[in-house]
Amino acid sequence: MIDISFLKQLDRFSLVIRKRVTSSFVGPRRSVAYGKGLTFREHRIYAPGDDIRRVDWRVFARTDDLYVKMFEEERNLVLHTVLDASSSMDFGKPSKFDYGAMLCVGFAYLAMKENEKVQFSTFANTLEVFHQRKGLSQLASMMKHLNSLKLGGYSKLKDSFFMYQKFIKSRSLIVLVSDFLVDIEEVRATLNFMDGHEIKLIQVLDPIEKELKFQGNFDLKDSESGEKLKTNISPKVREEYQKLLNEHSAKVENLCTVMGADFHQITTDTPVFDAFYKMLG
Secondary structure, eight states: OOOOTTGGGGGGOOOEEEOSSSOEEETTTEEEEEESOSEEEEEEEOOTTSOGGGBOHHHHHHHSOOEEEEEEEEOOOEEEEEEEOSGGGSOTTTTHHHHHHHHHHHHHHHHHTTTOEEEEEEESSSEEEOOOBOSTTHHHHHHHHHHHOOOOSOOOHHHHHHHHGGGOOSSOEEEEEEOOOSOHHHHHHHHHHTTTSEEEEEEEEOHHHHHOOOOEEEEEEOTTTOOEEEEEEOHHHHHHHHHHHHHHHHHHHHHHHHTTOEEEEEETTSOHHHHHHHHHO
16 A cells, blocks of 8 residues: 655645756646746847737837736646656565556645646556546545555556657656666657656665665566566675666666656665655745
């Protein structure tokens, strides 16, 4: 079950979304883009091609000069939380899925308390999308669904986001939570599908799979394929495993850096408040 006792601790945080092209979202969705909003910002001297309807005739009456009014444009922020619900996420206590769900619920709570829209989805073999709404009441339905969801299947990251593109109608904050134990090209393609948006990729790992502090003979089972493997975990095997995992995570992080996305790796033994402090602090 997903524990939401941490939510009130998040009240000291607010979502901040960078607009890399035209504006900046801070707090309750105010941007510095000029548009057709209601908040007056400044006057600017009239230039050929300006909309004559924006001329401030009262200023003209006083000065004989033509000035146009510039307004701040306010835009709604849509938060998309997308959570991996494949078999590989069903590992540990709390499971990677439960921990990732708490992160998604936390982001949703921060957006909803500012009356922003939230659209949350899960994916594995298929994509499940729930329509965006406003209001904290959506948290209840979100929690009910996440607590009842049965995990299973493969993490079809690229295919899921190929389908998900059509649900992103405006520039958004997209929070994608997974263990990202997939081919690096899947991650690259997924980031390409989200280009132009604010992106947070959150890699959730269990401390056991990150550190592999075991030694001896073990029967290992792939949670997605069901394939079994008998192996001896020696200090050398553990060192090689950690090297490969760290190299893979570094590739994901480098991709995010190149494409302007935020990358965070968090283990499930990290208090949720500390995770948000790291991501938003």
